[in-house]
Amino acid sequence: MSEIHDNPSVCKDELFAKKENSVLLISTLGLGLLFNLLFYGKPLGVSYPLYIMALYLVLFWNMRNKRPLKVDQKLLMGIPIILLSFSYFLYSNQVFIVLNFMAIPILVVAHTLLLTSNNRYEWFKSQFLGEVIYGMVVRPLENFLKPFYVILAFAKRRPNSGKYRAASKILIGLLAAAGLLMVIIPLLASADDIFRQLLERVPNVFRVININEIVPRLIVVTLVTCLVFSYLWSLLSCKVGLNKGSSDTLSGEVLKTDSLQKSRAFLDPITVTSMLVLIDLLYTIFIAIQFSYLFGSLKFGLPPNFTYSQYARKGFFELVVITLINLIILLGNMNFLKSSGTKLDQVVKLLNTILVASTFIILLSAHFRMSLYEDVYGYTYLRVLTHAFMVYLFVLLAVTLCKIWRQRTQLLKSYLVISIVAYTLINYVNIDNIIVKNNIERYNQGNPIDITYLTTLSYDVVPKLVDLAHSTSDRVLADQLEKGLIYKKQVLAKERPWQSFNISMYRASKALSQQ
Template sequence: MEEFSTTKMLKEQSDHPILHNRSSRLLLCTLLLGVLANWFFFNQFPGISIPLFVFAFYSVFLLNTYNIVAVRRDFSGYLMIPIFLLSLTYLIFSNMIFFAMNLLAIPILIVTQTTLAAGRSKSAWDSVKFIGDVFLGFVYRPFAFLFLPFHLIAKRLNKGLSVGKSSTLIKVLLGVLIAVPLVVIVVSLLASADEVFSYFLGSIPELFAVINLDQFVPRLIFTAVIALCSFSYIWSLIAKRRPLTTFREPEDSVSLTNSIDQVVAATVLSILNVIYVFFILIQFSYLFGSFSFALPQQLTYAEYARRGFLELVLVTLINFSILLALIYWTKKDSKVMDRTIQVLESLLVGCTLIMLCSAFIRMYLYEQMYGFTYLRVLTHAFMILLFVLFIFTLCRIWNIHVKLFKYYLLTAITAFLLINYANIDVLITKWNIERYGQTGKIDVAYLFSLSDSAIPQLTGLLQAKDEAVSAKTENYLYERKKELNEGRSWQSFNLSSDHARRILATYDLHYNRKYDSYDPGRF
């Protein structure tokens, strides 16, 4: 294991002329980035500020890494597309759930992209080991060089106090100290001699009162954290340095590769497949009847969906894990056994896909009875994602050259982008209103909890036959109209909210006290 001295590293990097200039420039850029983050985000609702800040971060990153980073036509270059598309969702939509999810997704993608672009990854991006590089980008890089800026500033100050200059600075400080008591005496005399001068003098403390320490201190800390962490992260991608530790694999380490015997694998797969085939035969006895809602008499729709859905999803995830383990860890001895295991694994995939379809139908039935929500729609999307992943897994079973992690990662990023831009709020509102027209049932309170993207669709309920539904909707839209007209800062500008404001401006809305159920505190 190689010892590493942080103090020595800081000294070496700050003393090197080229590195010193680059670090000074990066420090200035990240300080400006911190000020920009403070202006954009402190006490501000996310909006157009998110894509602007992402653009600013990449400007700082590319400006300071131009000699080692180039936007290339490879995975690292293409990753900038989902990064900027996800950041634009804060401008286009107003979905709070995806706002929260994207606050995690965007940094992960940025760390992935910058690590690859700077060539600091130890593993290929389509390798599972690359997850470790991304993890390092979160827990190590933002903090590895936090003290380097202070070292640079201290060196600047020491240089400024060098021989020939220190005596002059000391004399200036001495003059200031002597002048302070004289200024107090002279100003007091002048204030007594002139009332106008005294008036202006008395207003000086008001200038200091403008500085709100309750706001200033948190803002200063926020700016400093953003600036220092950004500096440390980018500098860790620039500086060539030795690793903190060098790990060597123990000689007696045990590898999981080829650790599962073929007979054991075939036995496990055979037992599972027998159970799943029997289960599917029972499913088919009423699965197609489910499309016409022909369920067993002792079961209601809700019981049918609730009693089976979660279990089927868990079984699907278990099968997913089993398949991955068998694909990568089973020995390759006999061609006959290899082909047998391939057939059994394919049968397991087929059974799992049918169970996914069954779970999909159960959730559909549940939605028909109780309406559409975020969780239910996202569950549908998750099952579709699993279906696609199983198809790739099936391809890998018959073609060992298929890199599963690569296709899993690309599919996950694509699916996340699609679900962000699907505008689920609009779909949920539309489908629930259509269901209301068919069944006369609707949960307007839930629809009122959706984002502003749903407001254009909600206006359709103003003409609902049920007076309670139309009145409650009008009350909600009336209050929302007032809130949207109050406006927000430009940093929080959002196209979805602006479109809702313009739509509501065309309606003459009134508040009905009889249906006073709107809770403005929710928004």
Template sequence: MSPNHGSMATRRSITALAGAFALAFANQYLFYGHVFGVAYSIFMLLLYAYVFHDRRDRWREANGFGLFLFVVVMLLSFTYALFDNPAFQALDFLAVPTLFFLHIAYARGAGRAAWWDVRLIEDALKHFVARSLRHVPTAFRIMKLSTSRKNGLSNNKTALKVAVGLALSLPLLLVIVSLLASADGVFEKALSSVPSWWSNLPVGETFGRLVWIFVAGILFFCYFWGFVKPGHRKMATVPEAGADDEEQRAVGLRIDPIIMMTLLVSVNIVYVLFVVLQFTYLFGAWQGELPDGKTYAEYARSGFLELVAVTLINFALLMLALTALGEMTTARLRRAISSLLYVLVGCSGVMLYSAYSRLILYEDMYGYTYIRFLVHAFMIYLAIMLIIAAVRIRTSAIPLVKCYIVVSLIAYVFVNYVGMDRIIAEKNIERYRESGKIDPAYLLELSADAVPTLAKFAKNEYPNLKPNLDLKRQTLSYKERGWQSFNWARHAAMKELDQLLDK
């Protein structure tokens, strides 16, 4: 290795470590003592900038799926600044880091797995744990190297050491002096000539922030350096392939076509019988014709979860069968299984519609809630998946696994942004207008996203809701107000409530 190359590598490692600690400083400033808000999306942008600061000219993710996944991650991170739904905030707390790690593993991973390949998860986990941990000693070696490497001039070397020593000693001195002042009154009195802020430093917070910065800086560096120096590469880049080969590798399961056809015939016989019976009263419920003399509530509840479960089982069968379809050796066998799959998709569609109609009926009777909304969304999602599967049966040119991944990510982002709380409030208000029934206590449980709709409703139609909204305002007023935690939904809600209740 040439001296020039070694010097460049050293500078690169020191830059990476310095960037990691700068990112850690930003991280504690944005999050220490604050709830998630606009700072979350700011940090994600800083994190992306750090991870790719050495690859500005070679971003594999700058096109195609990499760019798409970047947009998904950022849109989900912005929900903390735009919306206030606690359920989605909890889900996004898991989803954003997970998608970020998968994205970076795809863009920079040692395995170079295709984005639809299940091995990408394995590669992401290796980078997150194994390849990161192996570089913990590296971080400390670079710290030592930054103070001991020769720069050609002894004065520069000495100045560098002094600067590093001052940087390390200053925060330590702040903690030590504050601790001594708290422990000894005489010492504290001796410091009386020092500005008051010195002796009143919050020791616990200062120490906590320093530990936060140190630990986070090491972790950020180790994660980044695991991509720069990943060690041995055991996974080769997956070559381009047709849809059939691609799905067989992704699913990883094999089943004989004849066995598959027998299985499909058996389940389809049962499904067809079910659908025939279902049609005898599927549409009759809307005209008051219920089966077996059941009440609306009994009809709506009966079999809903079972129908959804069966639909999920059918998806598993579809994936297995489409894998078998790619292994067909005769056109006759392919046509036979394709026909059986169309029957399976059709029956699944009828079951899904039946479950959907029961859910709508139940909501008309008992109102709209988080769970019922999410089930609605999930069933629409399943219907789209069925349509994709039906097209895939017709032509093998459709990459089923890729379509499912992309549609799933789009669906999750969409349901984050559609405004679930606002829709639930609007639907319950519509129900009130039609039936006169409403549950004010449940409306109070909705997040700040629904408050503008509820405030308008209380002002124009239901003044009895104002005491509930006053309680809601008190709850929102307790939220932390630092700019890092700014949330548009909470801001808009407080503005609406102040206008409504302070008149």
């Protein structure tokens, strides 16, 4: 023991020679090899969720003794990550393939920081973003050379255990045998022609192995192993955590937050009240006009000299911008308004509530205008996403309304949860199918259909387009569909490795084979 204390290098070797470090190294090497197997030279598919699950399995296995796994809120935060990774297996929407490629690593880093208690700030605090960036950029690199230290430490370790001595003896025996075989094999080949012919076939096996391909694969495996090892080492070797003191401490934190909010407040309640009265009055007049248009257009037809397209196009984006401006006004009022300690505070809350209600109606108007536009010109990716964005804003406003009357509501936390849930849901509603389904319905009602646009969508829509080609009596339309699907048919005809298997492409291929 004294030797370890006296000699720092011995102490360092003992540190790296710990069993858990060897387990971490072996498991991350497995992830490196799995990365090569699943991703090298292959399009993404079922490989993505498989690798994400393998990554979490390695993390949970290596933290089993240090931080026992609990089914709690932190663990459940991984559900969106798993669902988003499975989108590579289920769907083929190129937009979400790109977006998820950026979003999933960010979510994985954030989630693993929480699981291993390496976050100094709560996940709904703005400072947590800095920890996520640090986790993505610094943690994978700061311990990049640690795997080699672990290997060297084990190589230097003294053969204390019987298992180690046995392994050493086996290795020595294999090396000795290799030296003897280099002499014996040529003698046997010279003594027996059949044995020699068999040996001559062995080089044919090695011809299949491409050295030019092996070298980059080894580099990829090494890089992934070192990066993942470095990241997991940084998570498992130390624990930052939050100060989870007594209830008094937590109350102190709440008071500290309240005092911080008061200290940064600079808006005068009288000024804000005057502003809100005018804004709410303006919106009340605007909404009265909107109701006459909305319900009047439905019941009595559009106003004179208006077409559906003109009405729909006129002011839609302006209304969405107004919604965002109103949301900023509300957030400013709630975060930077000085408290008067009088009934004026309640008046401000009431005026903010009227502002929220007005914004709801404005969103409804924007939604109605876009619906009219779709009825005339059909459904596109941007138009459907616009509807989804308006629903998202509606939910944010609903939470903001709760914040107006319930001060303890944590807006950033609520906004983050809503955003992650909304993004996950939009991945699974299959927008491409919605576009094709509604456009086909419009076509069946006698409206034109843009086949060229529909055939540019993902493979999710192919079965519906094939069904349309079979059911339509319009041979021109059927020919357009046939020409539009040629490229997809050519791509699907190519062989793909099992790692790139995708249900959307499988269904499309099956539908096209029956065409």
